[in-house]
Amino acid sequence: MSTRVTLLPRWSFAVLRMAALMGVVASLLLFAPGAVGPAQAAPACAVLSGGAAPQAAAAVDAACGRIGMPYSWGGGHGSTPGPTYGLCDPDNGAPDDCNVKGLDCSGLVRYSYYLAVGSDILNGTSRTQWTSSRAVARYSRADGTAPLVPGDVVFFGGTASTIHHVALYLGQGYIVEAPYSGGYVRVVALSSHSDYYGAIRLYGANGGSTTQPTPDPEPAPAPTSGRYWVDTFANASVFASPTATSATGTLYQGTSYVYCKAWGREIGDGGSYNHWWLKTDPDAGPAGQWVSAFYLSRWGNDQAKDNNGTVIPDCPGSTPAPTSGRYWVDTFANASVFASPTATSATGTLYQGTSYVYCKAWGREIGDGGSYNHWWLKTDPDAGPARQWVSAFYLSRWGNDQAKDNNGNVIPDC
Numbered sequence: 001m002s003t004r005v006t007l008l009p010r011w012s013f014a015v016l017r018m019a020a021l022m023g024v025v026a027s028l029l030l031f032a033p034g035a036v037g038p039a040q041a042a043p044a045c046a047v048l049s050g051g052a053a054p055q056a057a058a059a060v061d062a063a064c065g066r067i068g069m070p071y072s073w074g075g076g077h078g079s080t081p082g083p084t085y086g087l088c089d090p091d092n093g094a095p096d097d098c099n100v101k102g103l104d105c106s107g108l109v110r111y112s113y114y115l116a117v118g119s120d121i122l123n124g125t126s127r128t129q130w131t132s133s134r135a136v137a138r139y140s141r142a143d144g145t146a147p148l149v150p151g152d153v154v155f156f157g158g159t160a161s162t163i164h165h166v167a168l169y170l171g172q173g174y175i176v177e178a179p180y181s182g183g184y185v186r187v188v189a190l191s192s193h194s195d196y197y198g199a200i201r202l203y204g205a206n207g208g209s210t211t212q213p214t215p216d217p218e219p220a221p222a223p224t225s226g227r228y229w230v231d232t233f234a235n236a237s238v239f240a241s242p243t244a245t246s247a248t249g250t251l252y253q254g255t256s257y258v259y260c261k262a263w264g265r266e267i268g269d270g271g272s273y274n275h276w277w278l279k280t281d282p283d284a285g286p287a288g289q290w291v292s293a294f295y296l297s298r299w300g301n302d303q304a305k306d307n308n309g310t311v312i313p314d315c316p317g318s319t320p321a322p323t324s325g326r327y328w329v330d331t332f333a334n335a336s337v338f339a340s341p342t343a344t345s346a347t348g349t350l351y352q353g354t355s356y357v358y359c360k361a362w363g364r365e366i367g368d369g370g371s372y373n374h375w376w377l378k379t380d381p382d383a384g385p386a387r388q389w390v391s392a393f394y395l396s397r398w399g400n401d402q403a404k405d406n407n408g409n410v411i412p413d414c
Helices: 011-033 055-063 105-117 126-130
Strands: 139-141 153-156 167-172 174-177 185-191 196-201 229-233 236-239 246-250 253-267 273-279 289-292 329-331 333-338 345-351 353-368 373-380 387-392
Touching: 055 167, 055 174, 105 126, 105 167, 105 174, 126 153, 126 167, 126 196, 167 345, 185 329, 185 333, 345 387, 353 387
Parallel strands: none
Antiparallel strands: 139 196, 153 167, 153 196, 167 174, 174 185, 229 253, 236 246, 236 289, 253 273, 273 289, 329 353, 333 345, 333 387, 353 373, 373 387
């Protein structure tokens, strides 16, 4: 008995050979050294390699301090470097940027070097920045990115006349940039842009430049504490001081900057509260006003941190937070408060209910019939300035000349 074998057509062998070859090529691509793997997360913004001049490293630090700042088309091109409201320009993808305070790409680079060296050395758009006479070194696309050091100003575009983007180099292939309308200052890989054009270096390794910058004749006043970017969960009224009660404007919900903090009257809702007040420039109203840290989106009671978790510094000369803690007490009636335990002119009111006090001091007697108390409790009243004094006579739970909180703890001496 014979077995019949059906041979494949001659043309099918060519197909099989091609399939085998493609499999080999795919394997080589997959396992070859340097094969592209999953994208890596960008590192934290910082000077990531050596070789930078001190001024360039300072510019990187300044740019990294703007992480999370909103992009604004045309932002940062005022008479003095710094965030400004941009331009509403739908043709350039920025339909609402006249309502956004921030920086565009060249505004970020300009402002970073301004903060680093104290002079406006790199004004203009990305195209004019490329032609800066301050460059001590210049690199083209043909040079690659190997010569770059942190603080080099990197440009993107097909030709010098079509440069459309600029950023600061961090090292290790990363840049810090203000990317596009609707975005925020961020760290990305330089290779995420396909049209790297070149770079300029403004200071040599020893800090030298082609011309030494001269201080601006009238530098814009800026707080020494810098700016700290925070998110707020609602529109918030602002005030002339941390203890004022008449609103002077509004800080809109979103991302804004603040300068520093001071302790003041409590703002709260239910179990949420905050005594810290943040100096800021509101969206409506005069600059240099105060907004309650209660409106911060990311932090809890009596905390005041920026979006990176950095504690916002105290404003010079501001009222510090109390060191004695807080003690919760119930009062049976609205009570006048005074500037000291012996003062007789009321400065505000602590409303009936549950309130906190900090400490106690002996003072003039307050009483009614056979009830009396000489202890006075430091508190932040509901009406009037903070850090005033209320008589312990108004405590609901205790007797004559006693000063305890609701848990029976003796309130400590101030």
